Amino acid sequence: MKSYGEFCSLSRALDVVGDRWTMLVVRELLVGPSRYSDLHKALPGIATNLLASRLRALEEAGVVAATDAPAPVSARVYSLTEWGRGLQRPLVELARWGVPLMSAGTGEDHSRGRWLVFAIMALFPEPAATQEDSGVPAVTVRIDADGDSLLLVSDPTGVRASVTSAGEPAEVIVAGSSEEVFRTLSGDRTEGPHAHVTGDADALRRFFALTSSALTARPRESI
């Protein structure tokens, strides 16, 4: 990255993460530690030498750490350092700002079920270190979207989502394309197809109480 050469903490942050693709690499690592080949698959259109150079720059800056996983994985695994994880808040805020841009639908764009993990961080309050009540109802939800399965666990401290295995048990099952699932999770009442949702009446009531709170609760305060 060519430095902006400015004594400004925004410019200096952008010197580290402002290059094309870099924030999307960080988004993938916020979803979870990842092998090079999985990162490459998760970022459609990134050139493999560009991904390598972005990872190297992030390692040098202290945002990403690479470790060699033992057999049977036997591969370098990339993860965020503690400072790197601090990018979650600015990236989630940027994603929240971008939510209106989602109403245009998928169109010709790529979609990945795993990106919904990041969308869920933007839509709902995260679990806070302090166990104050965020007011979200408790419910477990499995999301099957575009070939990926996600588990969403909501309780009064906040909402957490992660990639899970197909068939993971949950109170509510949400299935559809990423676009349909996003429309359903965000409580979008405009025209357009929604995901297929199954569960017992009590679990569904809690699920829809959760989706109707999307984007209205801000991420909570913590240092």
Next chain:
Amino acid sequence: MKSYGEFCSLSRALDVVGDRWTMLVVRELLVGPSRYSDLHKALPGIATNLLASRLRALEEAGVVAATDAPAPVSARVYSLTEWGRGLQRPLVELARWGVPLMSAGTGEDHSRGRWLVFAIMALFPEPAATQEDSGVPAVTVRIDADGDSLLLVSDPTGVRASVTSAGEPAEVIVAGSSEEVFRTLSGDRTEGPHAHVTGDADALRRFFALTSSALTARPRESI
């Protein structure tokens, strides 16, 4: 901007503001509406045709609005739309993440007093719409840095800063280079020259209570 072509609200936000220089143009407009020539001066190193193309793209995306100011200004003035002002939170969060990168000092980098307006947004809680008590002490501070004058007004609802005229009266006067002023405002206790600070004892006590709270209070919640 070449679109990432991803159904993800972070990617779509970056399709709008992810280009090199774009977020710094937005930073300048968060400080206040600006003429083209002033924007160009405020962003050392940006090519004039690049600035024009970034502004055009931001206008087309609905982030920036251009209006013709009447005489004696008689110039196009660029400002953020309401949606564009929504970028303050993600950019301030990114700037907060970048604060550790400031400890290296200015070095060969450009510095502008007016960038401290943005630094102040990152260091202190902003005034909230709801008038809850942020716990910051009330004090007015004029900052003279690198040829610019800023007025910082702090009260229990939060801290606001803006560019002002030289000689603006205030309880506390802080003078020095941007680096010295940043070190003083951020309550940095490491080695390095600080700004020169004058005021009566009571005002100085409130000023230092403010600076010792830097970065510890998170921006408050509001929609």
